[in-house]
Amino acid sequence: MEWIPPNHPRRTSLLMREKVVEGVREGYVALQGLIAHGRGECFDYLIGEETPPPALEAERAAAAALLSAQLPVISVNGNVAALAPEAVVELARIVGARIEVNLFYRTPERERQIEAVLKRAGAAEVLGVGEDAACTIPELFSERRRVSCRGIYAADVVLVPLEDGDRTEALRRMGKTVVAVDLNPLSRTSRAASITIVDNVVRALPNIAKFAAELKGLPREELLSIVKNFDNDANLRKVLEHIARRLAELSQRGVALQFDVGSG
Numbered sequence: 001m002e003w004i005p006p007n008h009p010r011r012t013s014l015l016m017r018e019k020v021v022e023g024v025r026e027g028y029v030a031l032q033g034l035i036a037h038g039r040g041e042c043f044d045y046l047i048g049e050e051t052p053p054p055a056l057e058a059e060r061a062a063a064a065a066l067l068s069a070q071l072p073v074i075s076v077n078g079n080v081a082a083l084a085p086e087a088v089v090e091l092a093r094i095v096g097a098r099i100e101v102n103l104f105y106r107t108p109e110r111e112r113q114i115e116a117v118l119k120r121a122g123a124a125e126v127l128g129v130g131e132d133a134a135c136t137i138p139e140l141f142s143e144r145r146r147v148s149c150r151g152i153y154a155a156d157v158v159l160v161p162l163e164d165g166d167r168t169e170a171l172r173r174m175g176k177t178v179v180a181v182d183l184n185p186l187s188r189t190s191r192a193a194s195i196t197i198v199d200n201v202v203r204a205l206p207n208i209a210k211f212a213a214e215l216k217g218l219p220r221e222e223l224l225s226i227v228k229n230f231d232n233d234a235n236l237r238k239v240l241e242h243i244a245r246r247l248a249e250l251s252q253r254g255v256a257l258q259f260d261v262g263s264g
Contacts, residue, residue: 013041013049016083016202023082028113030105033079036162043183044200046243051207054238055199061230062159062179062195063095063211068223069157069177072097073127077104080161080201081114085121087205092123094212097159100128100151104164106143127151140170159208160193161201168192177227181205185239196232198239 020037023029051059066072074088074097081088092099101114108130115126127148135153137145144167147153158171161181165188171178172192180193181204190196197204215223 013044016200017041019082020079023078026113028110028117029078029082030103030110032105033077033082037079040162040183040200043185043198046246047183047198047239048246049200051199051203052239052242054235054242055197055204056207057238058195058197058230058232058235059199059204059207060211060215061227062197063208063215064218064223064226065157065177065179065195066091066095066097066159066208067212067215067218068220068227069095069097069155071155072157072159073151073155074099074159075102075152075161076100076114076118076126077102077162078110078114081117084161084202084205085117085123087202087209089118089122091159091205091209091212094209094216098151098155099123099126100148101126101133102128102144102147102152102167104142104144106146137167137170137174139173140166142166145170160189161205165189165192185236185243190236191233194232195227195230196236198236 017037020029020033024031024034072095074092076088076099088099091097099118101111103110111129115129118126128151132148133146135147135149137147152158155176157177157179159179160168168178168180168189169192172194177194179195179197180189181197181199181201182190183198183200184190185198190198
């Protein structure tokens with residue numbers, strides 16, 4: 001990625017894009033993951049490519065949920081493995097979570113490759129690979145239904161970065177607390193999750209880890225209180241209001257958003 005100049009105004013975005021492209025080349029990111037990344041990139045523009053205040057509130061609540069869980073699990077797909085494997089491993093270490101591969105476009109090869117990426121990033125164990133994905137999420141019919149009996153199936157709190165709505169809804173029906181990272185505040189995932197973080201996964205995971213380190217010494221009752229007092233619907237409204245204010249300010253200043261697909 002040396003071809004991207006250090007002073008390029010879109011450098012951070014281009015680096016993320018190249019990581020996903022490299023994941024496609026290596027075979028563990030599905031081609032459809034490129035579309036998903038581009039869609040998220042658009043919403044990242046709308047929030048200003050930085051963590052909005054409502055997302056910080058959600059990230060703190062997410063940290064409290066993971067810390068208070070009996071069995072927290074972080075679900076990982078190809079895009080997450082490409083963009084933030086070290087952040088996944090670090091967050092799992094801080095909150096004591098298990099890490100599990102879960103894929104919509106599932107193949108044994110992709111499972112093994114994502115496992116290898118996570119282990120290179122420091123993961124001691126990765127669930128959901130091969131025969132370990134032996135349990136089934138009820139009322140879900142895609143390949144995402146296959147989960148580890150020791151992981152997502154048994155978990156009480158599941159962090160699902162870059163998720164799809166079907167599984168979020170199915171996990172909620174199972175009585176689980178679902179923390180979603182989704183840059184689209186209008187998606188079914190965002191509306192179905194217990195806690196939705198409207199932020200880029202490369203910012204969200206480190207932010208959750210930071211809050212978790214700060215909250216780690218609190219009694220479980222206080223952590224549960226933080227989770228209980230979080231209103232996901234209200235938080236999503238705050239995000240939409242943040243986007244609306246930002247667009248109105250840009251319009252009033254006569255500054256148009258530049259969606260330059262050529263340079264990033």
